[in-house]
Amino acid sequence: MDEFRGKVISNDDLVQFRQQLARYEDHQLETFYKYFREDLLYIIESLDTQSILRELNFRNLISPEYYQSIKKQCGASAFAEMLLEDIHTSGRDAVLGFWESLYVLQNEHPHPNLLGALDELIETGAVLEQTITLDRNGPDLPADLKACRLQHKQNLLKKTENLVEHRAPGLTTESQSFSITERYLDLIVVSSQHFRSRPQHELIATGGIHEHYLQRAQSNLERISPNRLFRWCHRKRCVPQAVLVSGVPGVGKTTLMQKFVYDWANGNLYQRFAFVFFFKFRDLNKEELSLAQMIINEYPYLHSQLEGIFQNPAQLLFIFDGLDESKDQIDLEQEQLCTNPCSIQTVSVIVSSLVRQSLLPGCSVLITSRPTRLATVETSIFNRISEIMGFFPKEREKYFLHFFKDYTMAEKAFHYVRENGMLYTFCYIPSYCWIICTVLSMCFRAQRANSAQTVEFLPKTVTQLYASFLSNILANHCQAVSIDKNFLISIGRMAEYGVNSRILSFTKKDLAVYSVDASSHLATSFVMESGQPPHVSYSFLHLTIQEFMAALGHYLDYSPEGLQKALEEAKSKEDGRGEIFLRFISGLSDSSTRSLLKPYVGDLSAPAAKHVICFLQKSITTLQNPDNRKVLNVFACLAESRNKALVSSSIGSNKQFQFSEFYLAPLDCTVLAFILESCRETELLDLGTCFIQTEGLERISAALHTVRDLRLTNNNLRDEDVPCLYSILTHLQCRIQKFSLRNNGLTETSCLPMALAVSENTSLRDLDLSKNKLAGDDFYQLLEVLSAPTCRIERLALQEAKLTPEYTESFLSLTNNPNLVSLNISSNFFGNAGYPHIQKLILEHPSLREIKVGMNDFSEETERNLLQLQRRRPEVAIHL
Template identity: 70%
Template sequence: MAEFRGKVVTDEDLKKFRQRISQYEWHQLGLFDEYFLEDLIYIIESLDAQCILRELSSRKIASVEYYQSIKKQCGASVFAEMLVEDIHVSGRDAVLGFWESLYVLQNDHPHPNLLGALDELTQTDKLEQSILLDKQGPELHERLQACQLQHKQYLQEKTQNLVEHRAPGLTNKSQSFHISERYLDLIVVSSNHFRTHSQHELIATGGIHEHYLQRAQSNLERISPNRLFRWCHRKRSVPKTVLVSGVPGVGKTTLMQKFVYDWANGNLYQRFAFVFFFKFRDLNTMGKTSLAQMILSEYPYLRGDLEQIFLNPKNLLFIFDGLDESKNQVDFKSSHLCNDPQSSGDSSIIVVSLVKQTLLEGCSVLITSRPTRVAEIDVDIFHRMSQIVGFFPKQREMYFQHFFKNTLAAEKAFHYVRENGILYTFCYIPAYCWIICTVLEMSFKTQGSNDPTGFLFPKTVTQLFVAFVSNILTNHNQDVSHAKKALTELGLLAEYGLSNQALVFEEEDVQPYITNTNSHMVSSFIVESGQPPRLSYSFFHLTVQEFLAALLHYLDCSSEKLKETLTNTRSFEDGRREIFLRFISGLSDNSTRSLLKPFVGTLSAQASKDVISFLQESVTQAWNPDRQDADKRKILNVFACLAESRNKGLVSSSIGSNQEFDFVDFYLAPLDCTVLAFILESCGETELLDLSSCFIQSEGLERLAPALHNIAVLNLTNNNLRDEDMRYIHSILTNPQCRIRTLSLMNNGLTEESCLTLANAINENKSLRELDLSKNKLAGKNSFLQLLAVLSEPTCRIECLELQEIKLTPEYAAFLLSLTNNPNLTDLNISCNFFSDTGYPHIQQLILEHPSLKQIRVGMNSFSDKTENKLQQLQRQRPGVKIIM
């Protein structure tokens, strides 16, 4: 991201920075440390530990060896927390030296959180006053103090409990927990990734989420709730208008609830004397209104004080949740605005007027929305745009612990999901976590029972939702005809919603499809909101809506209608029907459909045949290995549908074996890797898989590993793999059926620590002939020499060995002589190392004495011109060996 570029810090810059921060008193520095605490921990986690420790060590603040051992033993988070705490308790000089170190680091590590913190520390003259204002709040008249207290008490009571839905039939009521017990941190970032959406937002964001997780050192700005209205480095100002985006079910409303709760309890943003929280879903029912009426309809106790409250707009925050649920067009480009809190108009005009500051100039506004709606509006007016990317792994595991309460059950459930790439990837969404936990809870209860309707452990997302629906039907004990009728009605409404991009339905929308909205069965899938006579409805989750729309075609099959739907689905370039398409593909699997048979009877086999024909046609259109311009995203979307169908025969017949798969320079999310693994397993033997620069990293490699032994040529170049990932390479190479002939691990993050594991794998492997380890930091005496020993064995089958740019120094030249013992080695690349003239005699001996060598690359090794001439002249002595400089 171009806006985050490091500056070249000169000695003069550092001198000015030192003078600036030296002016602060110790109590001010302590205040700043507390204020920036989360940022500092995140920055240290994200930066190269060696770099920050080197800077601190040069100022005699921290021991490199001690903190390196802490990081190795306890992980990056504990290391960062300990370092920040230790520096703070070390006194004023240590704290000043710490800030100086961070200031210097922006040269090579322009992390946005680092730049933002430095910016805020030096550019805002009244930082101390700003921090104290957020702690203590503005001064208010006595009457307004009493009014504020009443308002806070009301909001505290309204937001203090989180409602956890329970599977229908398990309990008569939803369970309620105090928010401090159950709230888990959601990861919020400042990003423009969601501005484009060429695929379904859940899938796209799932991929982006894992990308963020793996690339904390990239230009990712973490925005914790207490930073939403803090200094914005991009805009060079404190934002007044903030937009928070997030996919359905990711926790936008929960985040807002926690935000309001923390404000009401005095723990967040006390600079705002009053916070007003609205949902667009409720505004839909208002008709013409004014800002004053909007507030009084929600907070009637403010009637006598509202005029006084409006006198200081800078003390006010307006939160509007769910822009995507607004029935009115909220046009932020509109010039039709209002400036009087008492004047009536559409609620959308009032919202836009607040954002554009024609109404209550100086107030702050926070809006949430789905990414698809964000992509359709003019967002330039917002000072800060953020995205909720849901749970990171730690929060996912904690969610399971909270849900199951029983530690063993929680561990068993999480382990099962962790092993299933598709389910685990979607676990970044809290709503998905709830569905998955609900289904697994039922699976545990019926495991080992003789109940013929016992729940299976789901393998695909389709099976997950089939089990979820089966759970609901089990608890309602309806006969087959009633259950089928109810699901058909729900499916018709769901399909209407997808066709019209509707998430919220008024009564007039629902009546043509559903005969009884008060049915317990219907209320298991649909959430009712509002008050009579202005009720609105929505499905529990967008994905539930998409599943029921797909299930409809198996409940009430019309080949003509199904084919029309599938054709239309393919035409959507924005990917909005991608999950629907995966569900309809997943239901083509007979074993998946049969789970619903006890409840709704036999689902349509004809629909399954039509879908399989559609998938065959889709593969033909998307998959053509000879095309250079093939749309790789479309290919993976088709592959994902095949994976949901679990139809290995269909994959084998439509794609075949011995194919070449090329995904070079295409980012593969872990979910993509899971899908690709299914395709590779179904195809059997594959000639080539090129994953160069696909950014698969640890989790992606873990997902792919079970299928990679069947590849003849495997290219994993430039994927940011690490030493710990060598265990997967080991499992692949030591598979008894391994047929890998060529393996490239070039330009990853491998070090000497990976050498021993790799050596053991090569020692066991029988197929490998070409190995590329170039551009890794492998130099390191013991382990690298053990690897070299294996590569030098007379039984070693490696014919082509690439050791370019792996940090080899002159002392290694002598050890390379052992390669003369490998009678199969014909090509060797040792270019771009540091042998220099000192290493020349051994390289000369290697060239002259190796019995089978045909080509060697030795250039860019800091040789003198004289030595390079000697190397070229060796060609005459060994004409059978091609020497490339």
């Protein structure tokens, strides 16, 4: 990507950089080391290890073999920690040589974090030490403002020191509070420059790219830790004053802001800001007010000091959380701006004026929002734009451990979810992790209470998960009062109104319109109340709960016209807003899923289920020249319905699935696995260039043995993925006849397990291993299996496999394979030395009918000799 490209470093540049480094004193280098330490660790982990060690070795700083063994034995993180610490303790020359090595590496490896750190050091080096000191100690303030700041920090510490966890229905009777230092887990924040209208629901879209980001993390993903949000931005060539942080609902935007404010108040982050003001858009009412009044409403004790506080805008940071939940339409491009903090204006004008620096010029602003809201907002006025990606796998596992507190139970829960692609997809979202942990804890308790209960009790689809979550809420309330079905219908209608209108925050008026009594005990299990009277707002615990209740409403109160309208509207939304709603409404068509709620609300509408099934069937049959995303959306609904008979009857004889050059997320792979299992026999599945990584392959592997022609071309599959491929090929019912692994990342390490797979498989006839680096000792073992008299392989491709002349003699053993008719060994490095053996192979192989041997560094004479062999064996087509 262009924005990640570094400059081409010349010798003059290097000399100039070296001179700049030489000017720093030892204490300055030590200050910079501490400041950049986290960045440097991430950079070392992300860059090519061989390249880093080569540069350091060139400067006589380290022994490459030692650190290679460290990485192999202890992993990338331990390697980075040890290397950096050793450089740090080796003295001034080592530190200077290390920075110089990184400077040279940007030519070959323009990783954005590397570019950012070097750029910050070069561009701000003259004042960097002062900046670091200011961030550590804060500005000098008059005595009255010092006392005021201390009071403000103490107030913010009380507000932010604890994380409040929602009630877990059936487990606790009230919300639980935990120290933020104890429960906070790092969220992945990455740079992001584009907020387009997304063709998918934002939770699905982000979940889909999550593992893709994980793969990219080692190449060109810029990671933004909280202490870098207001540091030098190499893209914009400035220290940012306006920063935007986006993230899907529940991913942790508010929690990240809470931790940010807590760390500032505790003296550990950005002390350059004398005062930080934290607001939630949902709590800012529609009435016009001034910035001064806005601050006083939230922090009344600052009243007498505001004039002094406003004197130094550069020392102020304003945080506005939840742009998408604003009651006002915030227009950051509006022409009307204000300059006076005491001027009465709308919230929109005040926020826009702060961001655009007409109000308190020099101040800093941090805003959070959902990505979908930002598709219609002018974001170019922000100096830094970033997106919270939520949890990566290690953090997900930690969350489960924190929730269950029992290692065995946490491992059991996480393993179950990790093995279930449907449930695992959204686990990057902390609030979703809370929902699934809550449900699984209930299931485990029920299993302990009834030892006869089996694992079948656990949810298998996302719809079952939410049905279980709701049943736990209702079971908890059933102990006190009977369930009011009309309340559930009302809250379902309000939820659907919110889904259709992009509303997450509801007013008292909204509740009144839909006859939802917010004071009822049951209501508090679904919605959270925020703000102070008279400006109180309500929101569902999570967007997905809102979408589930919207779907459930149609099964509680079935109207053929209403349901049909809802289905059509959800299907027609181009931004994917209706996708999860459709998946929930499809999932509830499954009788076993509906049965989870029967004890509390009675039978859910069977006619509604039939209506949805007919809709799904029609959706498949009316897909004319569809794009792959629409196909997968329908397939996802079918997977939630768990209706294999519907899949088989609807797809019919169309057993060819072409997804070539279409990005398949792990969830898509899970969905496809269900479709393939339902079809049982598929003629062709083309997954070439679908960016399938390890997790995606694991998700779909259970059904790949049912495919006759399987293409996994150009997916960057690695040696560690071969055990999965082995399990596919050795499945007892494997029917794969044609299998392409062309252009992946396989090496000689893959040869032995592939050899075992081929020897055990009875269906395979066509194998393409081209464009993989197979050369090595283990390749001979693969060739031995392919040469066996019992081998059934008829067509074999080993084009561009990095094979050299010494391998050509072994190819003669292929004459023992009586079934081989086509062999492609072109684009290797055989040269003239390999010609005698290739000649003998062509002349002596009894069944061979076609051989491709071009692009093998042959001389013109050797090529003529090869073509002349055609006369001696006219039945063999020789291609150069």
